Structure formats: C-alpha cells, structure tokens
Amino acid sequence: MAESTAPDRTPTRRGPDPRRRSERARTAILDAAAALMGEVGFARMTMEGIAARAGVGKQTIYRWWPSKAAVVLDVFQREAGGDSEPLPDTGDLAADLRTVLRATVDEYNTPETDRISRAFTAEVQHDEDFARAVTEDLLRPHMRAYKERLRSAREAGEISPDADLDVAVELLTGPLHHRWLLRTAPLTHDYVDVLVDLALRALRP
Amino acid sequence: MAESTAPDRTPTRRGPDPRRRSERARTAILDAAAALMGEVGFARMTMEGIAARAGVGKQTIYRWWPSKAAVVLDVFQREAGGDSEPLPDTGDLAADLRTVLRATVDEYNTPETDRISRAFTAEVQHDEDFARAVTEDLLRPHMRAYKERLRSAREAGEISPDADLDVAVELLTGPLHHRWLLRTAPLTHDYVDVLVDLALRALRP
The missing domain is CATH 1.10.357.10 (Tetracycline Repressor, domain 2)
Incomplete structure (x- = not known):
C-alpha cells in the first residue's frame, strides 16, 4: 500500500x-x-x-x-487465520497435533468457514487454474507446516526414522477432511484424539 | 420394467x-x-x-x-462398477486392501471417472439434498464394505480388538481421497502400498 x-x-x-x-x-x-x-x-x-x-x-x-x-x-x-504458521512444538507431538487438529475441527464447525471451504472445494473441481493456485498458495504451505513438525518429531525419535513424512501428513489430515467433506459423521474433539492416537501408532519407531 | x-x-x-x-x-x-x-x-x-x-x-x-x-x-x-460389493477376503488383509485400493487408484486415474467424480464432489458441496443421497446411497455402502472386511480381520486377530472400525476405514480411504481431490501428488500403486502398510501398523494388535 x-x-x-x-x-x-x-x-x-x-x-x-x-x-x-x-x-x-x-x-x-x-x-x-x-x-x-x-x-x-x-x-x-x-x-x-x-x-x-x-x-x-x-x-x-x-x-x-x-x-x-x-x-x-x-x-x-x-478465513484460515492468515498465512500458514508453524505448528506448536512443545516437545510432545501427540499433544501438539491434538491442539492443531481440534482447532481445525472448530473451524470446520463454524458455518462461515464451512460455507467458504465448500465453495472453494467445489471450484477446485471445476477450474484447474484455480485448483493449482489453491494447492500451491494455501494447501502446500499448510501441509509443509505439518511436515516440519513431523520432521522435528522424527529428529527427536518420536516417530520412525524411515517414515514417509508426506504420507504421514495425509494420514493425519486426510481422514478428517474426508469426514468433513462427505459429511459422513460429526467432527468432534474426541474424533481428533482417536485419529491422532491411531496415526501415531502407525508412525512411532 | x-x-x-x-x-x-x-x-x-x-x-x-x-x-x-x-x-x-x-x-x-x-x-x-x-x-x-x-x-x-x-x-x-x-x-x-x-x-x-x-x-x-x-x-x-x-x-x-x-x-x-x-x-x-x-x-x-x-461408473463405480455397480453396487458396493464386498471386499475380497483371501485371509490376508494387507493383500486384499492393496488389491482394492490399487483398483480405486486406477479408477481415479481414468479421465472419465475423474471428471464425473469431481462433478459429484462439487455438487455435494452446493446441494445438501444431493449430498445426503450421495452419502447414503453411494458412500455408506462403500464404507460398509471396507468396515466388514476390517471386522472379519479383527475376528481373525489381524487387527486390534479395540480398533474403531469407522475411523479405520477413514484412515485407509481418507488420505487417498485427499490426494486425489486436492491434486497434491500423483496417485500410484506404490502410494497405495505405503498407505496400507502405515494404516495396518496403526491397526494391528
């Protein structure tokens, strides 16, 4: 300006x-x-x-x-609260993931965010240029923030040294997104906790 | 008729x-x-x-x-090849999941299925009645087929007796759907194999 x-x-x-x-x-x-x-x-x-x-x-x-x-x-x-910030790193991966994913659930459960996110999701299906912009400018930075937190956990020995971090990010965010997108069941904090427990069972050394 | x-x-x-x-x-x-x-x-x-x-x-x-x-x-x-059929049950859960999810990836990689699936996904965001019909008539039967296969694996001792089977289904299908929907990375058979390995690490007793 x-x-x-x-x-x-x-x-x-x-x-x-x-x-x-x-x-x-x-x-x-x-x-x-x-x-x-x-x-x-x-x-x-x-x-x-x-x-x-x-x-x-x-x-x-x-x-x-x-x-x-x-x-x-x-x-x-x-709507997403500004640029992708790093995830919290308290040294307890499970706690940090619960914090972030519970906040995500709270956002999805806000009617305004739900409405705009669904409009975006629909447009991403119709328009490949828009899809590319959304993926590069919004989604990748967001997924990178998760990946960085997982990398730090891997260095701290909290997750397996040979874990594929890209797939690990999807293991955490994909199920939650699927449930929101397809409205198959309510998104709750309890659900987040079960999901984080399961994903970390998969990722631990 | x-x-x-x-x-x-x-x-x-x-x-x-x-x-x-x-x-x-x-x-x-x-x-x-x-x-x-x-x-x-x-x-x-x-x-x-x-x-x-x-x-x-x-x-x-x-x-x-x-x-x-x-x-x-x-x-x-x-497009989806008829009603939801049961998953194969050869007694080897990992092999059966790889078979089914590789076939899903092949479908998503077919331009016609990709096009129609994206049109559906967009409409589900716009129209709540249509969303309900898609969820009840297409998605739930599909997820139920996965759940039944996981239940049989749980009875056979292949997965943990206290695993939440609904979340387990999402752990398998959510990441793949996320990658397809948001076009973050290619969908390959190798990806399926990594995903099945990770999900089963989470679910095993």
Missing part, C-alpha cells in the same frame, strides 16, 4: 485517514468476494460484481489484486 | 425388441446425464435437457427415475 509511506496525519486534520479508508475498502472487497463465492460461485463471479457489492470502483480492486482468483485466495487466507 | 413380463417376441416379428429398446434408452439417458454433469453441473441440469440429449421423451425418464438426483446417482453407480 503506497499510503503507508505517507507521514501520520494529525487527528485535527479534516477527512478520513487514507490508510483507514484503504483498510475499510480492502475489508469490504474481501467480504463481498466471500459472499459472492457462496452465492454464485467462483466461475460466475466477476471483478465488477465484487466492486459493486463492496461499493468501490473496479480499479480499487486491481490496485491490490491482479485477478479474482487472487482476491478469493486472500478471502481464504483470512 | 413392465416389458420384461411380456413373452419373448419371436425374431421374425417386425420392429425392435422392446426390452432391447428399453435398454438402449436407459443407456442413452445415463450417457446424457453423465455428459451434462460435466458440462453444466447438477444444479443447472434438467430432466428436459437429459431427455433432449438422450433423444427420448421426458416421460421415458420418469418411467424409471423419480428425479434428476436419482438419474445421476445411477450414473455414478454405473
């Missing part, structure tokens, strides 16, 4: 702070895109539609995002 | 055999529905559209299926 290099405005100056106005516009754009994803889906969504819904000009969107896919990826980053 | 109660027509009788004509109509309807699922998706597909594409009257479709969801479920049953 170019505005952020301007000196602070004094509170007595008339008119809104341009940085706060920018921030409000960004939020309105992301809110509009999130709503349209759920209502009309990615394919039928347009930059014009987002701009109209957000009450901004189309050029305001293009100032920050090159394409609607880029906007929608940011919607999802925001 | 009411026609099947009629006596066989002799080959000398003029005109097509009505049972064969019915069978051709059914096939044309399922082909049309499969094509439309991929092209316009479930939500925008109509019975009229299926009828026009199949070259039959709409009443011909209603003779066999009450709704477009019912037609589309039959498309998928056909």
